[in-house]
Amino acid sequence: AQSVTQPDIHITVSEGASLELRCNYSYGATPYLFWYVQSPGQGLQLLLKYFSGDTLVQGIKGFEAEFKRSQSSFNLRKPSVHWSDAAEYFCAVGAPTGNQFYFGTGTSLTVIP
Amino acid sequence: NAGVTQTPKFQVLKTGQSMTLQCAQDMNHEYMSWYRQDPGMGLRLIHYSVGAGITDQGEVPNGYNVSRSTTEDFPLRLLSAAPSQTSVYFCASEMGDTQYFGPGTRLTVL
Numbered sequence: 001a002q003s004v005t006q007p008d009i010h011i012t013v014s015e016g017a018s019l020e021l022r023c024n025y026s027y028g029a030t031p032y033l034f035w036y037v038q039s040p041g042q043g044l045q046l047l048l049k050y051f052s053g054d055t056l057v058q059g060i061k062g063f064e065a066e067f068k069r070s071q072s073s074f075n076l077r078k079p080s081v082h083w084s085d086a087a088e089y090f091c092a093v094g095a096p097t098g099n100q101f102y103f104g105t106g107t108s109l110t111v112i113p
Numbered sequence: 114n115a116g117v118t119q120t121p122k123f124q125v126l127k128t129g130q131s132m133t134l135q136c137a138q139d140m141n142h143e144y145m146s147w148y149r150q151d152p153g154m155g156l157r158l159i160h161y162s163v164g165a166g167i168t169d170q171g172e173v174p175n176g177y178n179v180s181r182s183t184t185e186d187f188p189l190r191l192l193s194a195a196p197s198q199t200s201v202y203f204c205a206s207e208m209g210d211t212q213y214f215g216p217g218t219r220l221t222v223l
Binding site: 004009032034036042043044045046049051090092094100101102103104105106 | 117146148153154155156157158161171203210211212213214215216217
């Protein structure tokens with residue numbers, strides 16, 4: 001069965017520090033992979049997505065993610081975190097055939113000055 | 114484009130009441146879906162539609178009905194609200210295998 005695991009419920013980082021949010025997926029084939037960000041009281045905004053090709057994908061707001069097939073992972077990274085990055089981050093997997101998306105339980109990011 | 118819009122933003126219901134959550138998109142996307150978001154559970158798919166007149170169940174469809182009479186609109190109906198349906202509901206439409214989310218409806222069932 002398809003599933004997405006985000007092992008870290010909550011992460012705290014200092015402003016200017018690097019960030020890595022973990023995401024592992026379970027899927028029978030190469031899925032479509034996504035990272036979304038949700039600010040408090042807001043909807044979800046797409047940060048980046050991977051469908052195929054280069055395994056390192058760049059997204060908005062300076063985020064990037066790397067697809068590692070051997071580890072079934074799609075970790076999100078940012079070299080220098082800003083206070084405005086404090087939010088909830090969701091990893092998601094979608095079937096290439098469409099119509100079904102599965103979300104992880106989210107990682108809450110706190111940024112301290 | 115307004116994107117994906119949802120109304121209302123907030124709603125309080127009593128157990129047993131019915132209501133419809135509205136969702137509309139102006140991007141001419143064929144695929145639309147409804148999710149509920151609960152603490153520690155992420156987003157779970159309730160129902161989805163691949164085009165006007167076609168709907169299907171997602172992971173947690175019980176207690177909810179949907180219809181899709183037009184490409185633009187995809188309302189979600191709660192026929193008899195229960196406290197377990199207290200949640201934040203998100204509507205999304207899809208283009209190019211990427212979903213675009215509305216701002217959400219926060220529903221409380223007393």
